Amino acid sequence: MATDRRKLIIEAAAKSFSLFGFKATTMDQVAKLANVGKGTIYTFFKNKEELFAEIVSSLVNEMKNEAEAVIQPGLPFTENVHRALFRLLEFRSHHQLMIKLIQEEKEMGTIAVSEMLQHIENEILTYIKQKIEGASSKGIIPKTDLELTSFLLFKMYIALVSDWEKSHEPLSSEQIAEIIKVFLLKGIKN
């Protein structure tokens, strides 16, 4: 009971959004799940969308942490880029909330969800851009167009991790690393 009510609400909302998506989650339900009066939610969050934004923000942080955790300073830059990107896309296709949101966008076209997915994509792109920029300034890769490079890398990974398996056997992390090495990084490196 002494637990922070804000935390309770966030946990309840995260669970509900993951289970039922944005539209099918009601504020009454979140209140009941959090053992909190509905009005209390509105002392912490302006409205449903802002509560949703909070949950998605945590999700993005979680993704960034996962990506950071997999980077090892000793390894070559290209290997680390692969590890981080693969982890991000793996997260994207395994995490409950992500799966639900992607499904909700496809099946119901909920606008708030589309916007959030777009936001998440932008966050990932910015993250990649930063990583590449860091290496770029150390002279490891040439200053090609950063925006374009990260965009292409991201699209490539989406294609290899998510799109490919819609009509073929999934590719392992090692296979994808090899493919990227053969196709893409030859172009970036030196």
Add this chain to the structure above:
Amino acid sequence: MATDRRKLIIEAAAKSFSLFGFKATTMDQVAKLANVGKGTIYTFFKNKEELFAEIVSSLVNEMKNEAEAVIQPGLPFTENVHRALFRLLEFRSHHQLMIKLIQEEKEMGTIAVSEMLQHIENEILTYIKQKIEGASSKGIIPKTDLELTSFLLFKMYIALVSDWEKSHEPLSSEQIAEIIKVFLLKGIKN
């Protein structure tokens, strides 16, 4: 009046599908547009879907012709791959019927339309695969996984031609050729 009724029907259907999409096109409307009794349509086509399939089949042929027309035997293989792919994707984002079908899939999720778009994508992929296979057997590029190579090339072009311009200035054919040369073809060639 002496004109072939089958041709009249196809022209009317093509116009109507392009203007209103699959669902919003009615057989009565096609009949009226073709100056033909509705029953006559059914002497040439089993049902609405088969009429749709006929129109899409023409579209695919048209696309292949456009791609072929742009290939010049004297040019290097990679240049021709670029010309063909760019033309195909350009067609995809400028042709009336294509635009309408992509819109209808996104906004209404019409199943018949999704299936047709998938079919068109497969046709393009097969076309690319054939082109690359031809060059591959002549020893110009190594026998990497054909399926994967054509898949990646296609995804790359979709990303550069269609996705990029959703949040940036569109890229010209020359820019895309340069990007593909720098990033991808260094990996394929030799």
Add this chain to the structure above:
DNA sequence: AAAATGACTAAAAAACTAAAACGGTCAATT
């Protein structure tokens, strides 16, 4: 006789409506 037709039908979609559920508020309660 063969080809073309449009009135017809069963099935699907759209329009309508009443009832339920929803997000958000705020006077009452703790």
Add this chain to the structure above:
DNA sequence: AATTGACCGTTTTAGTTTTTTAGTCATTTT
């Protein structure tokens, strides 16, 4: 000062009726 849930205007849903549609086929036209 913090929390609450009954309450309100609006939106969604579920159930029903009406309209539209794909496809057929007896009749008409060539």
